[in-house]
Amino acid sequence: MAIIHVDGKEFTVDGADNLLQACLSLGLDIPYFCWHPALGSVGSCRQCAVKQYRDENDTVGRIVMSCMSPASDGTWISIDDAESKSFRESVIEWLMSNHPHDCPVCEEGGHCHLQDMTVMTGHASRKYRFTKRTHNNQDLGPFIGHEMNRCIACYRCLRYYKDYAGGKDLGVYGSASRVYFGRAEDGVLESEFSGNLTEVCPTGVFTDKTHSERYNRKWDMQFAPSICQGCSVGCNISPGERYGELRRIENRYHGTVNHYFLCDRGRFGYGFVNNADRPRQPMLKRDGQFATISVDDALLNAANLLKTAKGVVGIGSPRASLESNFALRQLVGTGNYFDGHAAAEGVLVKRIAEVLRTGPVPTGSLRGIESADAALVLGEDVMNTAPRVAMALRQVARGKATQMAAEKHIPEWQAIAIADIGQHHKHPIFIATPDATRIDELAKETIRAAPADLARLGYAVANVIDPASPAVAGLDAATAERAQRIAETLLASTKAVIVSGTGAGSESVINAAANVAWALHARGKIVELMLIVPEANSLGTALMAAPSIDEAFKAIESGKADTLVVLENDLYRRATKARVDAVLAKARLIVVDHQMTETAERAELLLSAGSFAEADGTLVSNEGRAQRYFQVYDPAYYKPDTKIRESWNWLHGVRAQQLGASPVWEQLDHATAEVAAVLPVLAGIVHAAPGAKFRITGLKIAREPHSYSGRTAMRANLSVHEPRQPQDADTALAFSMEGHNGVQAGERPAALTPFAWAPGWNSPQSWNKYQDQVGGHSLGGDAGVRLIEPAANAPKVPAYANHVPEAFKARAGEFLVVASQHIFGSEELSAKAAPVQSRIPAAHVALNAADAEALGLADGVLVDVLIDGLTVRLPLQRRAELAIGTVAMPILPGVPFTATGGNAKISGAARA
Amino acid sequence: MTEAVLKLADLVAGHPVTTVYVMSDEERHEIEHCLHHYDDNRAASIDALKIVQKKHGWVPDAAIAKIGELIGIPAADVEGVATFYNLIFRRPVGRNVIKICDSISCYLTGYDEVRNAISAHLRINLGQTTADNRYTLLPICCLGACDHGPVAMINDDTHRDLSVENIPALLEQYK
Amino acid sequence: MTTLAETKPLTANIVAGRAPLNLKEYSAAGGYRAVRKALKEMAPGDVTKIVKEANLRGRGGAGFPTGVKWGLVPSMEKSPGSRYLVCNADEMEPGTFKDRLLMESDPHSLVEAMIVAGYAISATRAYIFLRGEYIEAAKNLNAAIAEANAAGYLGKDILGTGWSMDLHVHTGAGRYICGEETALINSLEGRRANPRAKPPFPAIAGLWGKPTVVNNVESLCNVQHIVNNGSAWFLGLNQGKSKDGGTKLYGVSGRAKKTGLWELPIGTTAREILEVHAGGMKDGLKLKAWLPGGASTDFLMPEHLDLAMDFDTIAKAGSRMGTGLLTVVDDRQNMVSVVRNLEDFFARESCGWCTPCRDGLPWTYKTLVAMERGEGRPGDIEMLEKMTRFLAPGRPFCAHAPGAMEPLQSALKFFRGEFEATIRKQSPKVAA
Ligand SMILES: Cc1cc2nc3c(=O)[nH]c(=O)nc-3n(C[C@H](O)[C@H](O)[C@H](O)COP(=O)(O)O)c2cc1C
Numbered sequence A: 001m002a003i004i005h006v007d008g009k010e011f012t013v014d015g016a017d018n019l020l021q022a023c024l025s026l027g028l029d030i031p032y033f034c035w036h037p038a039l040g041s042v043g044s045c046r047q048c049a050v051k052q053y054r055d056e057n058d059t060v061g062r063i064v065m066s067c068m069s070p071a072s073d074g075t076w077i078s079i080d081d082a083e084s085k086s087f088r089e090s091v092i093e094w095l096m097s098n099h100p101h102d103c104p105v106c107e108e109g110g111h112c113h114l115q116d117m118t119v120m121t122g123h124a125s126r127k128y129r130f131t132k133r134t135h136n137n138q139d140l141g142p143f144i145g146h147e148m149n150r151c152i153a154c155y156r157c158l159r160y161y162k163d164y165a166g167g168k169d170l171g172v173y174g175s176a177s178r179v180y181f182g183r184a185e186d187g188v189l190e191s192e193f194s195g196n197l198t199e200v201c202p203t204g205v206f207t208d209k210t211h212s213e214r215y216n217r218k219w220d221m222q223f224a225p226s227i228c229q230g231c232s233v234g235c236n237i238s239p240g241e242r243y244g245e246l247r248r249i250e251n252r253y254h255g256t257v258n259h260y261f262l263c264d265r266g267r268f269g270y271g272f273v274n275n276a277d278r279p280r281q282p283m284l285k286r287d288g289q290f291a292t293i294s295v296d297d298a299l300l301n302a303a304n305l306l307k308t309a310k311g312v313v314g315i316g317s318p319r320a321s322l323e324s325n326f327a328l329r330q331l332v333g334t335g336n337y338f339d340g341h342a343a344a345e346g347v348l349v350k351r352i353a354e355v356l357r358t359g360p361v362p363t364g365s366l367r368g369i370e371s372a373d374a375a376l377v378l379g380e381d382v383m384n385t386a387p388r389v390a391m392a393l394r395q396v397a398r399g400k401a402t403q404m405a406a407e408k409h410i411p412e413w414q415a416i417a418i419a420d421i422g423q424h425h426k427h428p429i430f431i432a433t434p435d436a437t438r439i440d441e442l443a444k445e446t447i448r449a450a451p452a453d454l455a456r457l458g459y460a461v462a463n464v465i466d467p468a469s470p471a472v473a474g475l476d477a478a479t480a481e482r483a484q485r486i487a488e489t490l491l492a493s494t495k496a497v498i499v500s501g502t503g504a505g506s507e508s509v510i511n512a513a514a515n516v517a518w519a520l521h522a523r524g525k526i527v528e529l530m531l532i533v534p535e536a537n538s539l540g541t542a543l544m545a546a547p548s549i550d551e552a553f554k555a556i557e558s559g560k561a562d563t564l565v566v567l568e569n570d571l572y573r574r575a576t577k578a579r580v581d582a583v584l585a586k587a588r589l590i591v592v593d594h595q596m597t598e599t600a601e602r603a604e605l606l607l608s609a610g611s612f613a614e615a616d617g618t619l620v621s622n623e624g625r626a627q628r629y630f631q632v633y634d635p636a637y638y639k640p641d642t643k644i645r646e647s648w649n650w651l652h653g654v655r656a657q658q659l660g661a662s663p664v665w666e667q668l669d670h671a672t673a674e675v676a677a678v679l680p681v682l683a684g685i686v687h688a689a690p691g692a693k694f695r696i697t698g699l700k701i702a703r704e705p706h707s708y709s710g711r712t713a714m715r716a717n718l719s720v721h722e723p724r725q726p727q728d729a730d731t732a733l734a735f736s737m738e739g740h741n742g743v744q745a746g747e748r749p750a751a752l753t754p755f756a757w758a759p760g761w762n763s764p765q766s767w768n769k770y771q772d773q774v775g776g777h778s779l780g781g782d783a784g785v786r787l788i789e790p791a792a793n794a795p796k797v798p799a800y801a802n803h804v805p806e807a808f809k810a811r812a813g814e815f816l817v818v819a820s821q822h823i824f825g826s827e828e829l830s831a832k833a834a835p836v837q838s839r840i841p842a843a844h845v846a847l848n849a850a851d852a853e854a855l856g857l858a859d860g861v862l863v864d865v866l867i868d869g870l871t872v873r874l875p876l877q878r879r880a881e882l883a884i885g886t887v888a889m890p891i892l893p894g895v896p897f898t899a900t901g902g903n904a905k906i907s908g909a910a911r912a
Numbered sequence B: 001m002t003e004a005v006l007k008l009a010d011l012v013a014g015h016p017v018t019t020v021y022v023m024s025d026e027e028r029h030e031i032e033h034c035l036h037h038y039d040d041n042r043a044a045s046i047d048a049l050k051i052v053q054k055k056h057g058w059v060p061d062a063a064i065a066k067i068g069e070l071i072g073i074p075a076a077d078v079e080g081v082a083t084f085y086n087l088i089f090r091r092p093v094g095r096n097v098i099k100i101c102d103s104i105s106c107y108l109t110g111y112d113e114v115r116n117a118i119s120a121h122l123r124i125n126l127g128q129t130t131a132d133n134r135y136t137l138l139p140i141c142c143l144g145a146c147d148h149g150p151v152a153m154i155n156d157d158t159h160r161d162l163s164v165e166n167i168p169a170l171l172e173q174y175k
Numbered sequence C: 001m002t003t004l005a006e007t008k009p010l011t012a013n014i015v016a017g018r019a020p021l022n023l024k025e026y027s028a029a030g031g032y033r034a035v036r037k038a039l040k041e042m043a044p045g046d047v048t049k050i051v052k053e054a055n056l057r058g059r060g061g062a063g064f065p066t067g068v069k070w071g072l073v074p075s076m077e078k079s080p081g082s083r084y085l086v087c088n089a090d091e092m093e094p095g096t097f098k099d100r101l102l103m104e105s106d107p108h109s110l111v112e113a114m115i116v117a118g119y120a121i122s123a124t125r126a127y128i129f130l131r132g133e134y135i136e137a138a139k140n141l142n143a144a145i146a147e148a149n150a151a152g153y154l155g156k157d158i159l160g161t162g163w164s165m166d167l168h169v170h171t172g173a174g175r176y177i178c179g180e181e182t183a184l185i186n187s188l189e190g191r192r193a194n195p196r197a198k199p200p201f202p203a204i205a206g207l208w209g210k211p212t213v214v215n216n217v218e219s220l221c222n223v224q225h226i227v228n229n230g231s232a233w234f235l236g237l238n239q240g241k242s243k244d245g246g247t248k249l250y251g252v253s254g255r256a257k258k259t260g261l262w263e264l265p266i267g268t269t270a271r272e273i274l275e276v277h278a279g280g281m282k283d284g285l286k287l288k289a290w291l292p293g294g295a296s297t298d299f300l301m302p303e304h305l306d307l308a309m310d311f312d313t314i315a316k317a318g319s320r321m322g323t324g325l326l327t328v329v330d331d332r333q334n335m336v337s338v339v340r341n342l343e344d345f346f347a348r349e350s351c352g353w354c355t356p357c358r359d360g361l362p363w364t365y366k367t368l369v370a371m372e373r374g375e376g377r378p379g380d381i382e383m384l385e386k387m388t389r390f391l392a393p394g395r396p397f398c399a400h401a402p403g404a405m406e407p408l409q410s411a412l413k414f415f416r417g418e419f420e421a422t423i424r425k426q427s428p429k430v431a432a
């Protein structure tokens, strides 16, 4: 803590901050460009100048850059000083001398930090009368537009892309007034986190290309507080809608989860919401063809199907909300509800829920793991299963430089000095996976092995850390030595993070990871355990503790049941085609989904559900954080024939129909409350966000910025009379620009913040106004509730897992199937978005080069993979690092489901 | 007087021209040898660019990635360095590169006349290459021979006390 | 009897037209004595101490005391591991041509200096950051280093002291900003030569994040003589003309009669340098203004010629001694064009890192071009004045842009009429 004096007023600030950060945290405005709360200070733009005085008697002072000056005790500064103001105005004037002033056609306009700062400095008329420099633009792929003339050379793109996110293919070229930021040559930006450039860039150089074709201003969009559906991490997002289409996704600041950054799957994978082939009305199959029916008919038909059923089973979904899963459970009865995970996956996810709930170690959050100084990744290819975790792990590695600099008394925000001192030094990360990963370069050591051997390594590490944990019999000397090394490194940490998950398809791997974390805990170490699960609500559904899909199938196969209700789930992604076909042949099928999946196509009755953009609900992230996502818009407002409802609403309606009563749940809160009441593990979810009754000064919260325009005309194609805006009974948000719209301190809960805006701050930088201190936690607390905390009654000696698996033995002619995931393509919904589709890699079967050599199979040849009686034909890829004796099967569209953990035979395909 | 705002960096850091480039063993060995001089491989990036340029006259596109690979840094970083420095050419130049000092002392002692004389003799402006590919004319900063201005370098040779009269004979020495 | 080495230590070995001394000749002339003396008889701290006592001030332009700079390097106990000595031989300040002579004509002198300086800071490696255009200097330095290596003055376990240091010539690829010491460090690391923020100073975190000392060629070349002859001798070299010690390489360029470079007592007056050593202006020309030490110093006027050329005296007169090499502007020049030439240089050589320099200098330059063409407009002079205020030290990121403002602000001060004439749509040449 330090006392500083700003324009004669005294403030108490965090003395470790720089003056810019400290002043912004106080709510004082100083314009800036090159500084960014996550990137620190470099002092290049010179925009944040203020006057600093030696003491209260100094009247002359000198201009300093506030971002490069410490907020030390007894600092005297003036922001209002006339010379500083004039200097700041000049900085804008210089920057604008080359800027094209093309705001009217620029996609940044309206959420542009450069516009905001220009207004803030008061620079209004141009004196520069000479020619401007011009640049060529590059084609950077399907995600990011590039318009270099708008560049103000703040260097933020580079510092984010290279230094923070570890990208290699963005650079700065040329010098003097002609510096150029881009790739060495045209081409797709390689980083999985390129989308953040659109928010990091303070002007319109890097913009969201997925938005370009159907562009509109930020102030003309309707937003909702939402949660990314792309993986289990639960990043907070701000999806924007116009004319009934999702137009763009922006990062929504969350102090414990994603803070300023998203991955490209999450940001650019929203197109499935807009796809034309979505079911938008309930449909009944007649003569093999779907026919649109009314909502009432749909409810009647559903109730009839259930009434006439010999037995009903319901299959829930790890990508649907808790409320929807619970509504299904209520409809079909608890004993007939199954949680929608594939058989093997269900086991893993439930084990993870158990590990987290019974163990003594807290679950990891993104921000939480960033402060670790050692990490072990066991079995999980995080870049492809939970990309944002990969970025957090990079911050673990980078923490070493910060620490080294701190030893020389260099503060955390001195970004370049830290990098210079850190050079190549990193905090230790061990990456033990079946195949190479995209973050191997961060690793102190990489280990490639089959899942069983990874588990054995993990057990061995735990055993070194705490000999009370089970030992590994028959461990080879090299692995023992390695385990020793890893254990010693983890023990030397001040905070360790253990990352694992379902990715390796092995319960032993999860157990081993848990043992390592628990052993560290037993030794008194601070440790977080981050376990990745497959989907946005995998952990939530696992907490409902229902049997998985296999049991549901058995009920149908055995004839016990003949009617199947499937909630937001494509069964063909969960079991082999033959099996699903056989099950569906024996069952009458009701599907509730927002996508026309292969399963939906087989339905007798298809109920048109809302995607995350048209529905509200609660998800539980892999951190165990229950978070609510809110409906962005009402599709029926633009197209009255649209009959989309939340899945829980459909299912509850069917139940009411069945009971011949009116629905008990009249709004989301009722559903949430009942879930919480019935399932004690989920009791906390009612606190994930304030309920529908919440008001700020008597007002609902506006989903639209207050300058939202065109409302009276946007439906003129239907009727020139503007109807009443849709009413939102479910939430405290309004489908309108009317309502509370501001950032008065503490008033608006983070969970109900649809978009970032503050007076004078239209860009994503306005998130700084929503935080207790810049870059810190949300005012009034970070959104969501953590449902899982270390068990208070956990035994002193943890209940170590002790099923140490046998060492993996490659068997001649047989290969262990492991899954090969890809950030673009492996996730069901984002893979339906056109821009993401253009980034999906070609499917390959992968073998270790030596294995392929032994089989006499050249790279690229077509091979037949025989798994469970199913033959998959794909080109072969020889990989240098894939564990010997395993075959990696791609999880990509068009590749049929094959179970991992089984065995496959591989042969060269007969010439077609 | 310098007509347009001609900048050496502009001239050489323009849009790259693509040609086929294969790194010779000799270049590779020379670059690898440089690595020993430093405690970090990146430091050899400028040496590497100069080695390639010595051999080819300029640095072709393909060499950028190759150098990056060899010293273990991204191509974007190599390009960032290549386009920053005045003496690295990212476009083809003539067989002989004339670098004429346009800094203050030479300016005061007759730079304009000498540059005009060269331009007239070769029929090229700053930044241009003669049609026969024999000369490229570039401006350069103070060459540290100010007491003998105007000064120019042709390839590796520094020529002092230039005058309009001695230009033709001087240029003729370079084939 | 005083030898040349005792009165003109920097240039005693330099004879015009003669090849530089090789190791044998250099040793015969008393070379490498200081290496033996320092390494055998002195602790590293003693070397720093004597240089501090000699009040050797950096000859790179800023005049920072060399011994003090060395003293900032943390002790081996506090910061073990690598540490570096870097010689700034990027000489690119327009109007400066002193380091070139030292390196081309007496390379062993710099090599010896660096061994002594390296010993003082316990350097593990040393680099000469040489500008790429100095082909002959590179050749001669490399030859000298090879000889010094062979003689055991460099490399492992030098003279059996257990101390080891490599010396390597790194040639640059051309950019003025590489002369700024932190930009130089970035360049040496193979990066773009953007300056770094200070603090941390290079002595704490420099090359590869390790303690580093950067010194100018001329500064270093004094060191062995101070070790040999003592600080009192060095202080006496000024012949009472200055508070500072030593000799200084002074020179004159522009339209003077006998332009050239001379080693003289520090504090010699500009008049003596111009009128005695350079023989005055060329016939028919009058001195209009002069830059005391490079493009980034303020113009002084003929009435300033009697000032002693040392750091403090010239600073008091509103300029900087800089590199101490005078550039004289004759009365046939118009100042708008002269300043335009200077600003063209600075705008072109900006590294592009910070806004005032990157975007302010081109604007300045373009305004001057317009004025030179008689296209000045009302407000232009005020705009230029604003630049001089807002590009003053501390406002841009480094000292490059402030350097650019020095000739501009002084030209506006002394020759405002020439600038004003352009706004009356007159060519500046006819004004005065
Ligand atoms: C833009 C700029 C260019 C510089 N160029 C040089 C140079 O070419 N040679 C040099 O020795 N110092 C140059 N300096 C000064 C150096 O930063 C540094 O002060 C000097 O090398 C320190 O050496 P000294 O203490 O021995 O003088 C330059 C400074 C600036 C700001």
Ligand code: SF4
Residues within 6 Å of the ligand: C177, C194, C195, C349, C350, C351, C352, C353, C354, C355, C357, C358, C396, C397, C398, C399, C400, C401, C402
């Ligand atoms: S003043 Fe700024 S742009 Fe200019 S050289 Fe220094 S850091 Fe670079």
Ligand code: FES
Residues within 6 Å of the ligand: A020, A031, A032, A033, A034, A035, A042, A043, A044, A045, A046, A047, A048, A049, A065, A066, A067, A068
């Ligand atoms: S924000 Fe401080 S200099 Fe850019």
